[in-house]
Amino acid sequence: MAACEVCGNEYERAFEVRMAGQSHTFDSFECAIHRLAPSCEHCGCRVIGHGVEAGEHVFCCAHCAVAEGQTGLRDHVSA
Template structure:
């Protein structure tokens, strides 16, 4: 049985994730996300999608990046519907 790197639970169905050359074991996706997912530089939410990046910082969305002085677009401009 492996021990979860996040919560310490010993679980017979643990899985491993290798990231940056380091392998860690987890008992759930929630624990893996809590340990490995980056946090938004503005609101500190866990980024489990692509996020957006500017000058070495990662944000959950363009709105949060704007709060830190970056102009990023995370979707195309809205087209006018006739």
């Protein structure tokens, strides 16, 4: 059994995620999101979908990006 690096739970179904050359072990997607997903620079929520980026800045949606003074960004829309 492996221990989750976020909560420490030892779980027989723990899984490994490789990101940016590093290996991480988690017992749930919730812990993986807590450790690896970026936070929106405006509202602070975890960005687990596509989000929007302006340079090095990450936002959960265009609304939050605009609220932080970014321009020219829009959410993904389907045709």
